[in-house]
Amino acid sequence: MKQLSVEHLLGIKYLNKNDIDLIFETANHFKEVINRPIKKVPSLRDITIANLFFENSTRTKLSFELAEKRLSSDIINFSASQSSVKKGETLIDTVNNILAMKVDIVVMRHPNVGAGVFLSKHIDAKIINAGDGTHEHPTQALLDSYSIKEKLGSLKGKKIVIVGDVLHSRVALSNIFALKLQGAEVKVCGPTTLIPKHIESLGVKVETNIQKALEWCDVANVLRVQHERMDVKYFPSTREYTQLFGINNEILDNLGKKITIMHPGPINRGVEITSEVADSNQSIILNQVENGVAVRMAVIYLLAQQIKR
Amino acid sequence: MSKKVLLNSKEIEIILHRLACQLIENHNDFSNTALIGLQPRGSFLAKRLASILTNDYHVENIHLGLLDITFYRDDFRRRDEPLEATNTQIDFLIENKNVVLIDDVLFSGRSVRAGLTAIQSYGRPKNIELLVLIDRRFSRHLPIQPNYKGRQVDAIDKEKVIVHWKESHNKDGIYLENK
Numbered sequence: 001m002k003q004l005s006v007e008h009l010l011g012i013k014y015l016n017k018n019d020i021d022l023i024f025e026t027a028n029h030f031k032e033v034i035n036r037p038i039k040k041v042p043s044l045r046d047i048t049i050a051n052l053f054f055e056n057s058t059r060t061k062l063s064f065e066l067a068e069k070r071l072s073s074d075i076i077n078f079s080a081s082q083s084s085v086k087k088g089e090t091l092i093d094t095v096n097n098i099l100a101m102k103v104d105i106v107v108m109r110h111p112n113v114g115a116g117v118f119l120s121k122h123i124d125a126k127i128i129n130a131g132d133g134t135h136e137h138p139t140q141a142l143l144d145s146y147s148i149k150e151k152l153g154s155l156k157g158k159k160i161v162i163v164g165d166v167l168h169s170r171v172a173l174s175n176i177f178a179l180k181l182q183g184a185e186v187k188v189c190g191p192t193t194l195i196p197k198h199i200e201s202l203g204v205k206v207e208t209n210i211q212k213a214l215e216w217c218d219v220a221n222v223l224r225v226q227h228e229r230m231d232v233k234y235f236p237s238t239r240e241y242t243q244l245f246g247i248n249n250e251i252l253d254n255l256g257k258k259i260t261i262m263h264p265g266p267i268n269r270g271v272e273i274t275s276e277v278a279d280s281n282q283s284i285i286l287n288q289v290e291n292g293v294a295v296r297m298a299v300i301y302l303l304a305q306q307i308k309r
Numbered sequence: 310m311s312k313k314v315l316l317n318s319k320e321i322e323i324i325l326h327r328l329a330c331q332l333i334e335n336h337n338d339f340s341n342t343a344l345i346g347l348q349p350r351g352s353f354l355a356k357r358l359a360s361i362l363t364n365d366y367h368v369e370n371i372h373l374g375l376l377d378i379t380f381y382r383d384d385f386r387r388r389d390e391p392l393e394a395t396n397t398q399i400d401f402l403i404e405n406k407n408v409v410l411i412d413d414v415l416f417s418g419r420s421v422r423a424g425l426t427a428i429q430s431y432g433r434p435k436n437i438e439l440l441v442l443i444d445r446r447f448s449r450h451l452p453i454q455p456n457y458k459g460r461q462v463d464a465i466d467k468e469k470v471i472v473h474w475k476e477s478h479n480k481d482g483i484y485l486e487n488k
Contacts (some may be wrong), residue, residue, distance in 0.1 A: 002391040029394040033380065037402070038430040041380035305391050
């Protein structure tokens with residue numbers, strides 16, 4: 001198995017276990033590359049990549065951009081706030097205009113679910129989904145799994161709890177697919193208003209008590225409360241959320257074991273997680289950021305491998 | 310398909326000792342020298358030479374590294390088979406060192422070209438030499454020649470040089486295969 005089974009990275013649900021293994025193996029090599037004195041390889045010298053961000057992003061965009069530069073590809077950046085999208089241009093028109101400039105790979109974040117799938121059917125370029133609405137964020141899930149694997153050795157049989165705003169989180173959905181595929185047990189924990197109905201059909205269990213959830217797990221992946229996606233009130237107040245679902249040192253000290261804490265960022269310090277926990281040695285938040293570059297390099301490299309001239 | 314023995318294990322042993330002696334002649338105590346095997350196939354030769362230098366000629370503190378060149382190759386996306394990366398293990402800086410790149414067979418010179426680019430990610434070497442076990446003359450695509458060579462072979466394009474190592478095939482042997 002040396003090649004991905006898919007032509008685009010639209011979501012984890014389209015991947016199989018071999019694909020994930022191949023991405024992780026390739027990422028191991030790139031992790032070594034980005035720790036060298038000169039952190040660059042010339043593999044993608046003749047590849048042009050467009051980063052299309054129709055929604056705000058800081059770390060994902062930076063991480064993709066750095067991964068692309070480390071592979072020596074040419075990059076064009078586009079963000080919706082400064083573009084003709086505001087003037088009423090359709091998605092296909094915007095992208096076709098960019099493709100007319102001979103782009104090979106498109107990295108896209110879009111507020112609408114399925115934007116990547118839609119695009120992949122209409123244009124002739126590799127698509128990498130960097131987040132589509134509340135649907136999937138495959139590279140985040142890959143780097144999360146990669147970081148857990150790096151810390152714990154394997155995912156098989158490990159217990160992972162995803163805490164917080166699961167309803168609005170594309171990170172949660174992609175993580176559930178990725179973790180289940182690798183044989184981990186998954187629970188979600190949060191206010192019932194923020195847990196999607198029928199989520200059990202994905203093979204995960206629901207827990208509404210944070211103490212019990214943390215006692216059960218090996219790893220807690222803590223999600224951000226996404227105020228910007230909340231059209232109605234899902235919980236009475238931020239303070240109440242913090243009291244019921246916030247993770248602090250007191251809860252962790254009472255567990256009688258050391259669990260690993262993750263967060264996809266950006267962190268609302270003092271809301272879903274306290275500063276002490278985020279900065280503690282149990283947290284692998286900054287490892288996730290470093291691994292993000294290696295994993296994205298692997299995904300881009302493996303997709304670029306399929307482009308024949 | 311026919312297979313001809315180019316070198317048997319005895320001859321390989323003699324050649325390896327000669328190459329080791331030639332290295333000692335030029336590099337003295339190896340304090341500023343790094344032996345770098347090109348992964349995957351050059352690493353067997355590099356390890357074998359390092360062990361001969363240490364055990365038979367009592368050279369101490371040899372810097373041995375293994376270099377993967379996959380991401381530096383010029384045939385990425387141009388081959389039928391996708392490339393598979395291997396590990397790089399270089400735990401020293403090569404800044405200002407005398408580097409000896411080591412590979413089993415020198416054919417087109419493209420792997421060595423990739424190795425020359427890749428090694429620069431670890432610093433600026435003082436100079437770089439090339440050691441190969443088999444030099445296939447008349448098949449070069451690039452102006453690259455070895456400084457040390459085990460045996461020169463004149464083979465036509467449809468012939469293939471196959472190298473077997475004790476470590477991977479239980480027995481040393483070099484064969485010429487006619488496809």
